[in-house]
Amino acid sequence: MSPKVVILAAALVLGPGGIAAAHHSNAAYDADHPQTMEGTVKQVNWTNPHITFVIEKDAKDGQPASTWVLEVSSPGVLTRSGWTKRSLQPGDHAVFHYLPLRDGNAGGFLQKVNLQNGQELTYSLTPADQAE
Template sequence: MTTRFLSILAAALMVAGPAFAHHSFAMFDYNKEVTLVGEVKEFKWTNPHIHVYLKAPDVTGAMAEWEIEGATPDNLKRQGWSRDTFKPGDKVTIVVHPLKNGTTGGMLVKATHSDGRAVGGRN
C-alpha cells in the first residue's frame, strides 16, 4: 500500500513540476502596445523564452535599454526565426505589450528589420 501511494505521489509531482516552473504573464499590459525603434544590443536564443535587449527611447524620450521577452525558441523557429534573427547593431522596430510597472520591458508582439522584412512574434 505504501509503495503504491508513493508511486502515485511521485508521478503526480513529476507531472505538476513543469506547471510551477513557468512564470506568470500578468506583468504585461495586454491592453497596450508600444512601438520601439532602436538598435539590438543583445539577442538571447534561450529556453524557456528568447530575449531581445534593445537600445530605444523610453516614454520620456531618453535612451534606455529595453528587455523584451518573446515566445519559446521552438515556437519562433516554426515562424522562421533562428538564433541569427538579430545581431548586435541591427536596426529594428519592435512592438511590445509593455510592463505594467512602467519599467523598460515588454512582451514581443511583432518585429520588423530596418529593411522592412517582417519577423514573426506573437501575432
C-alpha cells in the same frame, strides 16, 4: 488505498502542471496597452526557456535613449515560425511591437519586429508550443 497515498498521487499528477502554468503566465505584461518603439539591438540571448533581446530605445520627444529587455517565446517556437539566430542581430535597428511590463519597468513581451529592409518578423504559437 490510504488517504496519504491518494494525496501524494494527486500532488505528483497535478503539481507539475500548476508549475508549468505559472511559468508561462503573461500576467506581468499589459496586453490591453500594446506599445511600439524604435531602437537598436544591443544583445541577443537565444536560449531556453525564452529568448531575450536587449534593445537601446531611440531618444525621442526629449526622452533620452534607454535600455530595454524584450522577452519572446522559446527558440523552438521562433524556429518553427521561420526565425534563425541571425534574424535579429546586434546593431540591427528596427521597430519593436511589444506588451509593456505592468510595473512600468523598461521591458516587455515582444510580439513582432519590423526591420528597416521592410521584413516583418512574427511568430505564432501552436497548441504544442503552448505546452513548452
